[in-house]
Amino acid sequence: MSSSSDDTPASSPSSASSRAPAGNDETHQLLDALVVGAGPAGIAAALTLQRAGRRVVVVDKATFPRDKFCGDGLTTLALRLLDDLGLDPDLVDSWAPVHDVLVTSPNGNRVTFPLPSGQGAFGAVAKRIDLDMSLVDLARTSGVVVHDGHSCTAIETAGDHLEVAVEGLGVLSTRFVVAADGMWSPTRKMLGVATPGYLGEWHAFRQYFTNVGPAAADNLHVWFEPDLLPGYAWSFPLSGGRANVGFGILRGGQVATREMKALWPELLSRPHIAAVLGDAAQPESPHRAWPIPARIDKIQLVTGRTLFVGDAAAATDPMTGEGIGQALLTGIRAGEAIAAGGSPASVGSRYAGEVRAELVADHHLATALSSVLQGTKRTDAAVRIAGATPWTRRNFARWLFEDYPRAILVTPRRWRRKVFTSRGAFERH
Numbered sequence: 001m002s003s004s005s006d007d008t009p010a011s012s013p014s015s016a017s018s019r020a021p022a023g024n025d026e027t028h029q030l031l032d033a034l035v036v037g038a039g040p041a042g043i044a045a046a047l048t049l050q051r052a053g054r055r056v057v058v059v060d061k062a063t064f065p066r067d068k069f070c071g072d073g074l075t076t077l078a079l080r081l082l083d084d085l086g087l088d089p090d091l092v093d094s095w096a097p098v099h100d101v102l103v104t105s106p107n108g109n110r111v112t113f114p115l116p117s118g119q120g121a122f123g124a125v126a127k128r129i130d131l132d133m134s135l136v137d138l139a140r141t142s143g144v145v146v147h148d149g150h151s152c153t154a155i156e157t158a159g160d161h162l163e164v165a166v167e168g169l170g171v172l173s174t175r176f177v178v179a180a181d182g183m184w185s186p187t188r189k190m191l192g193v194a195t196p197g198y199l200g201e202w203h204a205f206r207q208y209f210t211n212v213g214p215a216a217a218d219n220l221h222v223w224f225e226p227d228l229l230p231g232y233a234w235s236f237p238l239s240g241g242r243a244n245v246g247f248g249i250l251r252g253g254q255v256a257t258r259e260m261k262a263l264w265p266e267l268l269s270r271p272h273i274a275a276v277l278g279d280a281a282q283p284e285s286p287h288r289a290w291p292i293p294a295r296i297d298k299i300q301l302v303t304g305r306t307l308f309v310g311d312a313a314a315a316t317d318p319m320t321g322e323g324i325g326q327a328l329l330t331g332i333r334a335g336e337a338i339a340a341g342g343s344p345a346s347v348g349s350r351y352a353g354e355v356r357a358e359l360v361a362d363h364h365l366a367t368a369l370s371s372v373l374q375g376t377k378r379t380d381a382a383v384r385i386a387g388a389t390p391w392t393r394r395n396f397a398r399w400l401f402e403d404y405p406r407a408i409l410v411t412p413r414r415w416r417r418k419v420f421t422s423r424g425a426f427e428r429h
Helices: 013-019 040-051 076-085 128-141 186-191 213-218 257-269 271-277 324-340 342-373 376-386 391-399
Strands: 030-036 056-060 100-102 110-114 147-148 152-158 159-165 170-179 201-208 219-222 233-240 242-250 289-292 306-308
Touching: 013 128, 030 040, 030 159, 030 324, 040 056, 040 076, 040 128, 040 170, 040 324, 076 324, 110 391, 128 147, 128 324, 128 391, 147 213, 152 186, 170 186, 170 324, 201 219, 201 257, 213 219, 213 233, 213 242, 213 271, 219 271, 233 271, 242 257, 257 271, 306 342, 324 342
Parallel strands: 030 056, 030 170, 056 147, 100 219, 170 306
Antiparallel strands: 100 110, 152 159, 159 170, 201 242, 201 289, 219 233, 233 242
16 A cells, blocks of 8 residues: 555564664563554654653554554644654655645635645645654654554553553553553553543545546645535545545534445545546555544543543544644653653643643634534635635635644634744755
8 A cells, every 4th residue: 555665664573572672671671651552642752752761662553564544634733743753754655745725615616725835844645554654663763662563451550650461572560651542542441431432523434546637646635515514525645646535524414424435436426526536546445434533622631640642532633634733742742741750640730731721722613613614605605715815825724734723813822933924844855
């Protein structure tokens, strides 16, 4: 599924435990943190801790490279955080920059929203199989011990630390756990703080296509189809004439999740979507569906010495379904809170307070706007207003791509100099 001819990491996945630095036998020392999950949130936490001089180990039940079902879009928020972490986009095989966002309203009106040019990257798309592998490689080259192919099977409190049983590694002792193990976090279940029967707020469906036409290869497209509202269909460009094409729906909305597979061929055949993909477009992999958790304002972020991040913290944006930027942010904040030290209560309070201050107001605004998009006329009006002038088009694109916090106008504590005119990420590229 990668655009390169070789998806194999430099080190053999079958010898995960051999990748620990010489003399670093983490099974016989007290860790500052054990990170469960090597996706963006977990790696962001691990890199933050490692750079603060803390002893950290990452474990993941999957063997990398592994796919993660996702729309693959990277907002400005995600790009800046990836840049801060030291990711080199040139090493991400499928990386494709985004310059223009083409939005089609339910009545067929299409508006082009341009992202800034010549100021760094404000939008990009990369397959998660490539992005996540590159982040794991970055962590390893930075000195973080990453054990893939090893599941956590139990967590117990032992005085002033936790004892975590890891398949194939034994029992690891750690002061804190950062749970970055997804929406149905096994860590939550082991600690008794999972929500039974939780299925997420949204559900998404995607398929990779190759040989797409120039319109799909060069630009990011969003279609507000009347029967999907407040959801939408998309085509996100990837390198090599490929695209991630899919759609997302609100659970309990007009389309039932069980109907998504049957709807897919008809959606692809709609003239305005087919025209963008082009006559030569061909699927290069099976379609995939996945749930999206978006309840950062309600979920428990901390329990004892365990901090939940990424999808395990249900940190996805409830309007767009974007979650990589939020995952990176929660991972970084968890790492910072642990590195700052203090009692478990103070670490947990610091982390939860930071995350809620940075994400909850934006979550509430996005939830309110998502309700506006449930009606065809209101969605038509919203697209028309956003595209009314060159100024509104430029600034809507930056707002949509999280160039600055969504709800910044009502949270002045987050204002800073040049917040509305900041440069993008990866300017050195």
